[in-house]
Amino acid sequence: MIGTRALLAAVSALLAAPLAAHEGSDGMCELHVWPAAGLRFSDQGMWDNFKGGLRGGILGNLTTPEARMERSDREMEQLPAAPRELMAMAEQAALLKALPDASILGMPQYRLVVHDTALGSREIRSIKGRYAPESAPCYADLVLDSLVFSNEWGNGQNLKSLYRFRDFGTGETSIRSFGAWVDSRLAIEPDELPAKLDEAEAEMRAAFTNNIALFGAALTKNATTPPKQGKKK
Amino acid sequence: MRTKFGIATAALAALFATPALAQDAAPCELHIWPAERMTSITTGLLGGGLIDAALHSGTDANNKASLATALDSPSQLDALQSLDLATLISLKPGTIIITHDTPLERKTMNKVKTRRSDSTAACYSELIVADVMYQKAAIYGRSLRTLFMIRDFGADQKIDFEYKAWGGNGLKLFPPKEGEDAIAALDELNGVFKKNFEEYANNARTAMSRRKPAK
Numbered sequence: 001m002i003g004t005r006a007l008l009a010a011v012s013a014l015l016a017a018p019l020a021a022h023e024g025s026d027g028m029c030e031l032h033v034w035p036a037a038g039l040r041f042s043d044q045g046m047w048d049n050f051k052g053g054l055r056g057g058i059l060g061n062l063t064t065p066e067a068r069m070e071r072s073d074r075e076m077e078q079l080p081a082a083p084r085e086l087m088a089m090a091e092q093a094a095l096l097k098a099l100p101d102a103s104i105l106g107m108p109q110y111r112l113v114v115h116d117t118a119l120g121s122r123e124i125r126s127i128k129g130r131y132a133p134e135s136a137p138c139y140a141d142l143v144l145d146s147l148v149f150s151n152e153w154g155n156g157q158n159l160k161s162l163y164r165f166r167d168f169g170t171g172e173t174s175i176r177s178f179g180a181w182v183d184s185r186l187a188i189e190p191d192e193l194p195a196k197l198d199e200a201e202a203e204m205r206a207a208f209t210n211n212i213a214l215f216g217a218a219l220t221k222n223a224t225t226p227p228k229q230g231k232k233k
Numbered sequence: 234m235r236t237k238f239g240i241a242t243a244a245l246a247a248l249f250a251t252p253a254l255a256q257d258a259a260p261c262e263l264h265i266w267p268a269e270r271m272t273s274i275t276t277g278l279l280g281g282g283l284i285d286a287a288l289h290s291g292t293d294a295n296n297k298a299s300l301a302t303a304l305d306s307p308s309q310l311d312a313l314q315s316l317d318l319a320t321l322i323s324l325k326p327g328t329i330i331i332t333h334d335t336p337l338e339r340k341t342m343n344k345v346k347t348r349r350s351d352s353t354a355a356c357y358s359e360l361i362v363a364d365v366m367y368q369k370a371a372i373y374g375r376s377l378r379t380l381f382m383i384r385d386f387g388a389d390q391k392i393d394f395e396y397k398a399w400g401g402n403g404l405k406l407f408p409p410k411e412g413e414d415a416i417a418a419l420d421e422l423n424g425v426f427k428k429n430f431e432e433y434a435n436n437a438r439t440a441m442s443r444r445k446p447a448k
Contacts, residue, residue, distance in 0.1 A: 040301065044294040046287075121307045146302040152294040154287040160298050164416065179416035180409075181295060218412060225412075 029138035031102045031110040032131065035092035036147040036161075037118040041190075044152040086193075087147060087204055089118055095208055104213050105165075106220035110140060119143055124164065129172055140167040147208075150183070151190050158183040159207040163215045178222045182214035261328040261356035263318070266349065267309035268362040268379070269336035271300040275369045296367050296408050303419035304365055304426055306334050312427050313360070321434035322383060323441055325356065337361060342382070347390045358385040363397070365426070367407070375404040377422060379429040383437055396440045400429030 093116045102110040119131060124143055131141050146162040164179040184207035188200045273296035275289035304312075310332045318324060337349060342363050349359055363380040378401035385394040402425045409418035 040298075042294060042297050042301070044290050044297065121305050122311065125308065125311075146298065148298045148301075150294045150298060152290045155291045155294070160295070162298070162302055162415070177416065178414050179419070180412070181298065181415060183295075221412060222414065 028111045028136065029109060029140065030113050030136040031105070031107055032113045032115065032135060032139070032141045033096050034115045034117075034119050034131070034141075034143045035089050035096060036144040037120075038089060038147070039087040040146065040148045042148050042150045042160075043190075044150070044155075046153045086149070086197075086201060087208065090116065091205075092144065092147070092208065095205060096212075099209075099212070105142070105216035106223075107140070111136075128174070130168060137170050139169075140165070145179070149186075149190070149204075157186045157189060159186055159204055159211065161208070161211040161215065163212075165215075165219055176223075178219055180215060180218045180222075182211045182218065184208075184210040184214070259355055261325045261358070262331055262352055262354040263324060263328050263358050263360060264331045264333060264350045264352065265310060265313060265360045266333045266335075266337050266362065267306040268304075268339075268365045269306075270339045270363075271297050271304070271365050271367075273297045273300065273367040277371055292408070299408060299415070299419060300365055300367055300422065303422040306336060308423060309362055309365075309426065310334070312423055313362075313430060316427060316430060318360075321431065322360070322437055324358075328356075339363065346392060348386055355388040357387070358383065367404075375407065376401050377404055377407070377425045377429065379426060379433070381430060381433045381437075394441065394444055396437045398433055398436055400431075400433035402428045402432065 093114055096112070096114040099112060101108060102112050113132070113135070115132070123131065124145060130139055131143070132139070143164045144161055145164050146160070148160040148162075149157065150160050151157045160181055160183040162179065162181050165177065166174040167176040169175050186200075186203055186207055188196050188203055193200050273293040275293050275296070277288065314330065314332070318330065319326075319328065331350070331352070333350070342361065348357060349361070359382075361382045361384070363382055364378075366378045366380075367375070368378060369375045378399050380397065380399050382397040383395065384392050387393045404421060404425060406418040406421040409415040
């Protein structure tokens with residue numbers, strides 16, 4: 001008799017477990033979000049395809065891009081001194097926390113949990129399981145891997161974001177993942193940044209939020225687009 | 234008395250012998266630096282130049298951002314350390330690998346001819362990743378090229394052996410198409426970076442076998 005009761009209890013617990021796990025403690029799934037470590041700067045200049053090849057003759061006898069590049073003494077791109085603090089980690093986290101919910105990412109049923117500190121490059125690449133182990137049973141994560149202020153000759157400047165998304169459902173291994181770059185155009189040029197810092201900050205904040213929406217649209221599209229079939233021979 | 238003398242002699246001998254032994258047993262050091270410079274060069278049928286640069290400015294900027302993300306300093310160092318460096322570049326047994334997270338300033342790479350670290354190891358060498366370049370050419374397709382440099386100093390500040398060369402391999406996934414998952418394409422960069430080093434290392438071993446002192 002005791003054995004039958006124990007068996008019934010075990011069976012009912014087994015049946016109830018997936019439901020409980022799916023709902024979480026308050027019935028909501030969690031989307032954990034991490035900001036990027038900071039803002040990086042990239043400059044695509046007018047002479048980048050020459051890379052020092054203009055010295056000594058039309059191409060300076062440096063016929064391949066590798067040879068031209070190796071001989072180039074072009075400095076690494078440096079972000080102008082003043083705006084290094086632009087889009088710091090705390091500001092990114094604040095903007096993410098200002099989102100009312102995860103609807104912008106097409107996931108209204110998820111509660112946003114924003115982390116204050118960025119994940120390291122090694123953590124992002126090496127951890128295959130959940131980045132936040134103490135999370136709700138139903139879990140997904142979104143990492144802003146890279147945030148780049150890009151200045152492009154003939155193309156203006158923009159704010160690029162690389163997002164990595166993983167959905168674990170109620171399990172411990174990812175059941176879906178998607179990553180993409182998105183970008184939003186900026187009007188203020190790098191040279192103007194020190195003088196127009198307040199405007200630049202406002203513009204970047206708007207671009208940052210717009211990039212989340214753009215990634216949300218790409219994520220939704222990716223979820224609804226069937227995978228491409230290989231060509232039939 | 235004899236025993237005491239024996240012990241004292243042995244102790245004295247050990248005292249004097251220790252530094253020499255330690256020096257003999259001191260392991261070699263290989264110091265590794267990642268690259269800071271990422272470049273993307275896309276050329277169309279015009280074969281490069283200003284018009285090409287203008288036409289592909291946005292694409293090259295996107296590619297550069299991807300390179301800098303997929304092959305940031307920790308990724309380059311991890312990729313190299315995941316390989317069997319001892320075999321690939323014929324390291325002496327027991328060589329200690331010391332990685333430097335901060336890249337060297339690119340313009341100093343060829344100019345500075347002394348050790349790039351403060352190490353005073355009696356057996357010292359360097360592996361420097363100098364450049365990472367994505368190239369798309371109208372006929373040859375897409376590839377990732379990487380410039381590596383090995384410098385062996387021995388016990389002093391003078392380069393005994395130097396080998397610098399490019400490794401390059403084709404890409405199938407990078408750059409990702411708009412709307413497609415970018416992660417596989419970024420991972421491909423990492424895999425091809427390793428292949429580039431293996432290619433470089435094969436050539437480096439050949440150069441080492443007919444080793445000549447650096448001028």
